[in-house]
Amino acid sequence: MPSYSNFFRSFLYFGNNQQKWKLAAIVSSVGLTTAGYLWHNQHYASSYSLHLKRYSASAEYPQLSKHSNLMARQLTPQMYAKLRDRITPSGYTIDDVIQVGVDNPGVPSRQYFGVSAGDEETYKMFSDLFDPLIQIRYNYGPGSRQYHDVDITKLNFPFESDTTFDINKYILSSRIRITRNLASYTFPTFSTRAERRRVEGKLNKVFEQLIQENNQFNGNYYRLSTTDERVQEKLIHDGVYLFKPQTMSWLSSGIARDWPDGRAIYVNNDKNIFAWINQKDHLRFVSWSTNNAKNNLRAVITNFFQGINLLENSMKNEGISFAHDDHFGYLTTCPANIGTGLKYNIFLKLPNLTKDMRLPTIIKDLNLTMEEIMDSDPQAFKDCIDISNRDRIGKTEVEIIQHILNGVKKLVEIERQLEAGHKLDEYLKR
């Protein structure tokens, strides 16, 4: 092992004076950075454990006996005691992770996660809890790898070449979105005001590039804190306004703090592409068909992936990228979105099928999710359902979209059989 005196002697005989000073400057800056990093970590870890260790793990264990969310079913007192000593580099703890689930018990019929991530490191740091939850909800095991495929030429759009019936009678509209966070910044659950503003500032530059460089994405960027009421009303009318999250689960996760500071909206001139900045995640990017452009399935998907591609190119110019991991895919605030962060919704009008009690079972067998459509006018979406993907992780983007399209094709076919007077049992037997 080289001794300090050997090191000093080598330094004396090294190069000329200028090179010596250069070397000394490099060595001391590396030393100071390392010492600073270690001090920072130790300081945080020790103040955190001092604070926690005032009471035992069993005294701190949350009251979960009446809870039915996934977290409450997995977090044993032993696991809590083990994870209580961990902290991510930005300071996120197990108590931060579980707060949404402690405050929101959930209902047995819904697989509500009851956890949130505060930064990229959360998933690995608290994998004892996150891994089983993701396994239960998505059947996605710890050894798996998330693959991506955005080659939309592989997609097969149903009924596109079939002109024998009016598809617009059944398919009303579609909407696709991704949700993402930027690498190296804390997530909205945990960001400080300054960091949230920094993220918004970076994304502002990215969207300004998109607006300037591309006709289709030409549009406007609005900071919520400086948007006047008239513009606000217009954005609400266009269906793109970013409202402050109101549900208890999102309020207790911390994402609505300081609203509307650091929040922004991008929307293109055609109003069929928009983005929300600093809502549940740093970025939510959406492509949809408005009511007067019904059943524009292919265009919605094409615009969407074109937009993401341009966004990622602009992000490179800004030196930023999305938080991503080979195993977990894109890292999101809620594990419900992890993997692809992709949700694809299609509104369907199925007057016969929606009257049948077996519809929820059919939807479940197709591995889809069905939601009610909320509208101020209850008649507007009579006999309609909102179909979306159940999976976000373990499948590629193209697989998820094709799965929805195939499911929609089946549902429309069943509806048409019922319309023609056939019984549902006949179809189900096939």
Ligand SMILES: Nc1ncnc2c1ncn2[C@@H]1O[C@H](COP(=O)(O)OP(=O)(O)OP(=O)(O)O)[C@@H](O)[C@H]1O
């Ligand atoms: N196909 C569609 N056509 C028109 N509007 C849609 C469509 N799909 C969804 N929407 C509307 O967009 C809004 C948000 O939809 P949704 O809650 O499914 O997605 P999300 O907010 O992106 O995801 P989540 O809240 O589950 O993280 C809802 O008001 C919904 O009615």
